[in-house]
Amino acid sequence: MASVAPKIMSDNDLNAVIVDPNQLTERIAEWKAQGFHVLSPAIKFTSFAPNFGANVAALIISTDPALGECYYDHGLMKQDERAIGRVGLDKIAQLAGVSWLPSSRRTDLRTIQRLWEYHVDGAYVSYDGTPQIISGTAEVDLRDGSDQIGAWTPEAWKELLQRNASLPDNQKVWNIGGWSEARVAQARRFGLRLCETKAKNAAIRTLGLKAKYTLAELEKPFIILRFQYIPDYEDETVRHMLAAAHMRGVSALYAGTARELPAGGADVLDFSTTRREPVPVGASSTPAAIAPPDPKPAAATAAPKPAAPAAPAPKATTVTPAPAPAAAADPAVSPANYIRQVKREERKYGQNHQKAGQTFIKFHVIDGEGVDHVTIRTKLGELAEKAAADRTPVVISSVPNSYRELEIANIEPLVKAATVPADIKL
Numbered sequence: 001m002a003s004v005a006p007k008i009m010s011d012n013d014l015n016a017v018i019v020d021p022n023q024l025t026e027r028i029a030e031w032k033a034q035g036f037h038v039l040s041p042a043i044k045f046t047s048f049a050p051n052f053g054a055n056v057a058a059l060i061i062s063t064d065p066a067l068g069e070c071y072y073d074h075g076l077m078k079q080d081e082r083a084i085g086r087v088g089l090d091k092i093a094q095l096a097g098v099s100w101l102p103s104s105r106r107t108d109l110r111t112i113q114r115l116w117e118y119h120v121d122g123a124y125v126s127y128d129g130t131p132q133i134i135s136g137t138a139e140v141d142l143r144d145g146s147d148q149i150g151a152w153t154p155e156a157w158k159e160l161l162q163r164n165a166s167l168p169d170n171q172k173v174w175n176i177g178g179w180s181e182a183r184v185a186q187a188r189r190f191g192l193r194l195c196e197t198k199a200k201n202a203a204i205r206t207l208g209l210k211a212k213y214t215l216a217e218l219e220k221p222f223i224i225l226r227f228q229y230i231p232d233y234e235d236e237t238v239r240h241m242l243a244a245a246h247m248r249g250v251s252a253l254y255a256g257t258a259r260e261l262p263a264g265g266a267d268v269l270d271f272s273t274t275r276r277e278p279v280p281v282g283a284s285s286t287p288a289a290i291a292p293p294d295p296k297p298a299a300a301t302a303a304p305k306p307a308a309p310a311a312p313a314p315k316a317t318t319v320t321p322a323p324a325p326a327a328a329a330d331p332a333v334s335p336a337n338y339i340r341q342v343k344r345e346e347r348k349y350g351q352n353h354q355k356a357g358q359t360f361i362k363f364h365v366i367d368g369e370g371v372d373h374v375t376i377r378t379k380l381g382e383l384a385e386k387a388a389a390d391r392t393p394v395v396i397s398s399v400p401n402s403y404r405e406l407e408i409a410n411i412e413p414l415v416k417a418a419t420v421p422a423d424i425k426l
Contacts, residue, residue, distance in 0.1 A: 017230060019053040021045035021127075024225075027056075037222045039096065039207040042127070049129030053230050057095045058221040061088045061213075070218065075150060075178040083212045086197040089204055095224040096207060098122040098134070100200075106192065107137075114142040114188055116195035120203050127227050136202030140195040142188050149184055150177015157181050335368030337395065337414050339388035342366070342381065365396065365408065373398045375408040383411050 018024045025044045032038055036058075048054075061084060062069045069088035077083065084092070093100070101121040108117035117139045126132045144153045156176055164172040174180055187194065205211070231238045343364040349355040363381030365373040365388075373396055375381055387394045393414040398406035 017053040017055050017228070019048065019230065021048050024054050028223075031223050035217075035220045037208070037213075037217070037220060038225075039092065039204075039209060039222060040225050041207060045127060048127055048227070049229075051230050051232070052127065052129050052227055054127070055226040055228050057224045057226065059091060059095060059224060060221050061218050063215060063218055070213075074183070077212055080215045081212045082215065082218060084201060084209065086193065086200070089197060089200045092204055092207075092209070092222065092224060093122065093200070095226060096124055096204075097226040097228070098124045098204070101133075104199075106195075108139075112143070114191060116140045116191050118192070118195040118199040120196070120199045122200075122203050125227050125229075129227075129229070134203040134206050136199040136205075138195050138198030138202060140191050140198065142184070142191055149187065150175075150179040152176045152179040152184055333393045333414060336371065337393040338368040338391065339384055339394065339396075340366045340368050340370070342385045342388050344381070363408075367396060371406065373406045373408045377408070380408050380411055384408075387411065 018027065022045075028038055028040060028043050032043070063082060065071070067087065068085050069091070070082040071085045072082055099122060101123060104120040104122075105118070106116065107119045108115060117137070119137045120135065122134045123131050124134070141148050145151050153176075160173065160176060164174070175183075201209070201211070231242065233239060343366070345362045345364060346359055347362050348357065348359050360376055361378065361381065363375050363384060365375070365381070365384040367373065375384075384394075384396075386392075395412045395414050396408060397410045397412070398408050401407040
C-alpha cells in the first residue's frame with residue numbers, strides 16, 4: 001500500500017493489510033516511538049473479527065493556508081500552532097472509513113443571526129466488525145459582544161479608531177480582544193461552515209485527534225486505521241458473489257445498462273445480443289428487454305382519471321388548470337412533475353411582524369402526487385399557475401421550513417434524459 005509520505009516513512013511501514021493483531025500492536029508502538037500521530041481507539045489488540053484486517057494509511061496535513069487542510073486562530077493559538085481544517089478532517093474521515101450519517105444537521109432554531117449550532121453523527125467499522133458511532137456538537141456565537149470574538153462590538157471599534165487617530169503609530173492598537181473588524185466580518189461570512197468543522201473535529205477527536213498541533217508536529221504523518229472485511233478470493237463462490245454485488249451497484253447507478261451475473265456464474269458476459277432502450281426520467285429502472293408483459297392490450301388501458309381538486313380554504317382562491325392536452329400524457333414524466341392545481345390563500349402578518357396588519361398571498365402548489373408545496377413569492381406562484389394551466393412538466397425544488405411545510409425554492413422546466421441514437425447498442 002502506497003504512502004502519501006514516502007520520504008518520511010520506509011517501505012516497511014505500510015505494506016499489506018495487517019491481519020495479525022499482535023503485529024498491529026507492535027507497529028503502533030513503533031509509529032508512536034517515531035512521533036507519528038496514530039488515530040486509533042486502542043494501542044493494543046488481542047483479536048480481530050473473523051476475516052477482518054487493518055488497512056493502514058498515512059496522511060500529511062499541509063500547512064499551506066490555500067489548501068484549507070488546517071487553519072490558524074489568532075485568539076486561541078500560538079504563532080506556531082494550527083488546527084485541522086475542514087478539508088483535512090474530510091480526508092481523515094475518508095481514510096478511517098467514517099460515513100457521516102443523515103442525522104448530521106444544524107440544530108439551532110435559525111432565528112438568531114450570527115449564532116450557529118451543529119451536530120454530526122458518523123459511523124465506522126471497529127476491529128471486532130461492529131459499527132461504531134461517533135458524535136460531535138459545536139456552537140459558534142459571533143454576535144456583537146460575544147466572548148468568542150473577544151467582546152467585539154461596532155461601538156467599541158469606533159471608539160478604538162477615534163483613540164488611534166490621536167496616538168502615534170507605535171501606540172496604536174488595531175484589534176479588540178484579538179479581533180479586528182475585517183476578521184469579524186470574515187468569520188461571520190463562514191460561520192456555518194466553521195461550526196460544522198468544529199462539530200466534525202469533536203467527533204473525529206474520539207479517534208485520537210488533538211484540538212491543535214504545532215508546525216513541527218504537523219511534519220509527522222497521521223497513521224489512520226481502517227478495519228475491513230477480507231473475503232477469500234480463492235473461493236469461486238465468493239468471487240461470483242462479489243461480482244454480482246458489483247453489477248447490482250452498477251445497475252443502480254446506470255439503470256438499463258447492466259445486468260446481474262447468472263445464477264451459475266460465468267467468466268464472460270455477452271451483451272452484444274441485447275438491445276437496451278434508454279430509461280426516461282420517472283420510468284422504472286427495469287430494462288425494457290426483461291420487463292414483464294402487460295396483461296392488457298395497450299389500446300384497452302384507460303388513462304388515469306385526474307384527481308378531484310381539493311376544497312378551497314377560507315379566504316383562498318383556487319386556480320384550476322386547463323384540461324390537459326393529449327401530448328401532456330407522457331408516460332416518461334413522473335406525476336410529481338405536473339402541477340395539479342394552485343390555490344391562493346390570503347393571509348395577514350402577525351402582530352410581531354414589521355408589516356403587522358398587512359396582507360399577503362400564500363400560494364399552495366399541489367403536484368400530481370398530491371404533495372402540497374407552498375411559497376409567498378409572487379413570481380414563483382405565478383410561474384406555478386402558468387405551468388398548471390399549460391400542463392407543462394416542471395421540477396419543483398422544495399425544502400422544509402420552520403412550520404413543517406415544503407417551501408418552494410425554485411421551479412424549473414423539466415429536462416428529459418437524452419435519447420440514445422438507434423445505431424448505438426448498449
